Structure formats: structure tokens, C-alpha cells
Amino acid sequence: MTLPGPPSSLLVANRGEIAVRILRSAARLGLRTSAVYSEDDAAALHVRLADTATQLPGSGPAAYLDPSAFVDAARAASCTLLHPGYGFLSESSALAQACLDADLTFVGPAPDVLDRVGDKVAARQLAAELDVPVLRG
Numbered sequence: 001m002t003l004p005g006p007p008s009s010l011l012v013a014n015r016g017e018i019a020v021r022i023l024r025s026a027a028r029l030g031l032r033t034s035a036v037y038s039e040d041d042a043a044a045l046h047v048r049l050a051d052t053a054t055q056l057p058g059s060g061p062a063a064y065l066d067p068s069a070f071v072d073a074a075r076a077a078s079c080t081l082l083h084p085g086y087g088f089l090s091e092s093s094a095l096a097q098a099c100l101d102a103d104l105t106f107v108g109p110a111p112d113v114l115d116r117v118g119d120k121v122a123a124r125q126l127a128a129e130l131d132v133p134v135l136r137g
Helices: 016-028 045-049 067-076 093-101 111-118 120-129
Strands: 009-012 032-037 052-055 081-083
Touching: 009 016, 009 067, 016 032, 016 045, 032 045, 032 067, 052 067, 067 081, 067 093, 093 111, 111 120
Parallel strands: 009 032, 009 081, 032 052
Antiparallel strands: none
16 A cells, blocks of 8 residues: 655654554555654664664653754655654644644644643533533543
8 A cells, every 4th residue: 555646754753662663554655764763762673664764862751852853853854744653742732833834744633733632621622612522520
């Protein structure tokens, strides 16, 4: 299976098993892939599986928290798509907005959606507005 349209390239802004799964799926779809890594993850499997890899500034989990570093890595690798993986970054409206500002496609919800559903009170209000049943709480 391949995606329609011109070939694209995907930066995976995550590490570990999540990144490995995304990279393998992207490769099956015919996408060129790029990984990011901190200095202490240089030998990690997700780095070896990607077509290219860019080292992030810093080490440990903190290296994976700067939206501008992912945008810079995506540009350096000529990527058109950025996948945040699972967890913190997938809920980051700052990363989604940074992608939008950089003309990258964020593989996930739009920044305004992340802002709205990332706030439990706002998400409950939205659900009520859309007539989605909400438990009292």
C-alpha cells in the first residue's frame, strides 16, 4: 500500500517502541523516514530503522520536549510530515502550531483542537454542546 500523491517524508518526533512502530508503518506506506535522538539514544533501534536521523540538543527525556528542535530536524531532513508519536507531544498544541507555522503537516489534531480537548473543563463543555453524554463530575 502506498499513499496517493507525491512522495513524502516523515519525521518521527518520539523514541523507543512507539517510534519503531511508526517508522515501520511509514516505510510500508512508501514514506522516507527520519528519526530524532538524544545523545544517549544514538544507538537506539528507532535511529537505525530510519532513513535519516538528527541528533537533538541535550540528553535524556528532556531532549524530546522542544517543539522548535523537531521543526529544525524536520527541515534539515527535508520532511513534509511530522508524527509526534504517543504521549506528551501528541497532545502538544505548541508542537502542532510550530508545524503549522513551518508549513509542515502535523500528523494529529489541529492546535485549536488540542487546546480545547486538552483542558478537561473545555472538553466537557464541548461534549455537552455537541450533545455527547457526559457523566456528572
